[in-house]
Amino acid sequence: MTVSADGLPDTAAPGDPAPPPGLVVVGHFDQPPGYGINRPRGADSWLFTWTTGGRGRLRHGHTEARAGAGDLVVLAPGAAHGYGVEPGARHWRFWWAHCQARPTWRSWLRPYDAGGGMYVVTPTPDAVRGRVEAAFHRMLADARWTGTEAPPVMAPGEEPVAVAHGTAARELALCALEEVVLLTAGIARTQLPRPGVDDRVRRAQALIDADPAAAHTVRSLAAHVALSPSRFAHLFTGQLGQSPMRALREARLRHAARLLETTGLSVERVAAASGFASPYHFNRVFRERYGTPPGTYRSVGPMVGV
Template structure:
C-alpha cells in the first residue's frame, strides 16, 4: 500500500449486490479503491500484467500476472496499482449461484481475500478468453447477453477450480446438505439451531463451519435466497409487496422492505416500477 495510510484513503461507493458487472482495466500508479465495510457480493480479478496490491485493513498482498484474486463478502478492503507499474486486469462483481460455492473454496492469502496463481500458460489463456467473453457479453443488451455472461463467468470459475487442487476440494457433506435445505425450504421459518440439528452438528460448530466453507453466515445466505426469489416475483407477478414478502418467507412486510432496500438499493415498490 506504500506510505498512504489506509484510514486516509477516500471511501468509494459500494456496489449493488445481485448485479453482474465487469470490465477490463489498465490503471497506472495512483489508481485505488477503498470500501471499509466491504461489499455484499464477491469481487473477482484476473491480473494480466503489472501488479496490484490488496489490503484488508490489517494485512496486504500483491497480485501479478496470472493471479486470480477473490474478495469475499463483508471483507473491508483497499486495492490499488502497485508502484510503479500499470496494472492491467479483468474484474467482476457477482453473487454466486448455489452450485458455484464449491468452486470458490480457494486458498486465503490474507483474511477475507483469496488468491490462486495460474502457472500453466494454456490454462491462463483459457481463463483470460472466458473473462474476455464475460466482459463482452456483460456490455451487450439483448435477450441473451445476461445468460451468456453468467455462462462465461461459470466457465472462469470452473477453469480456476480445475487448475487449483485446493478449489477442487468438495464442501463438507453436512454443509452441502444445509445449503440444499436452505435452497429448497427458504419459505419456512428456518433457524440456525434447527438447521444444525438437521445436519447433526451443534449450532456453534455448524455456524462456524458454514461460514468457513461458504464465506457467508447461515442467515445471510437464507436472506439472499429469499430476496433473489422476491425479485423474481416482483418481476413476473402482480402480487403486492406484502404478498411477495409472505411468499418468500418474510414474516413482516416492513422487515422485508428494509432488507430488500439494503440488498438492491431501492424499496421493492420502486424496483418494480423501474422494471416496467
C-alpha cells in the same frame, strides 16, 4: 494518489461505495502508478480480479495480497477493502467483476482462502491463461446482451466497462465468470506429483485424477504406461508414498466431496458416481478421511483439512 470510492461517479445507491448486490459489472483496466480504490465500508457484492500485466496490491480486512500476471484474487463481501497499483510497479492491467457469487463457487475457492474473506488463486498454469482471458472478454460482451439477437462481439477500443441489466445477460455473464473460477481454482482439486517423479507415474496419476470413478486396477494402470503390474506398483508406491489403489481411493473421496459440495445428489448416488460399489463402505472411508459422515459434510463442511 488514492481514489476514494466515495468520490467516484454515482454508480450505486447513496452511501454505498460499491455496485449494489444483484448487479453484474465487469471491466478491464490498465492503470498507471498512483491508482487506488479504498472502500472503508466494504461491499455487498463479491469482487473478482484477474491480473494480466504489471502488479497490483489488494487488501481485505487485515489480509493483503500482491497480484501478478495469471493471479485471480477474490474479495468476499462484508469487510473493508482496497486495491491499486503496487508501489514501484509501472502499471497494473487487470480484469475485474462485481457480482453475487454462485453458491457452488465457494467450494472451489476454499483451498485458496488467505483469511478474512480473501481468496488468492495462484499459480494458474500458463496453458489455461489464454482461455481465462477469453472468458473475461466473453463476459464483457455477454453483459451487453439484450436477449433479442446474438450477444455482441467485443471490438477493439470499445467501452471497457459493462453492466448486465437483463436477467439473461446477467446469467450469461456469470456463466463466463464461472468458467474463470473453475479453470483457475480447479487445480486445487488435483494432487500434483512432486517434482522429479517418473513420467509414467505422472501419467498414471493423471489418469486416476481425470476419471476416479472408472474401474481402474493396478493391471489396467500398468498397461496404460507400458509396465508390468509388479514394476508399476513398486515404482508408483516408492515415488508417491502410497500404493496405486490408495491413490485411487483418495481421488474418489475428493471427487465425492466435490459432488456433495456442489450437487443435490443423494449420498448413495454420490457413492456410485465416485466409484464406490458399496454405500456402507463409502460412508465408512469418507468419515475416516474427512472426520464426518457424507450427509453431515454436505451441511457443515469438513472437520479436518481437505
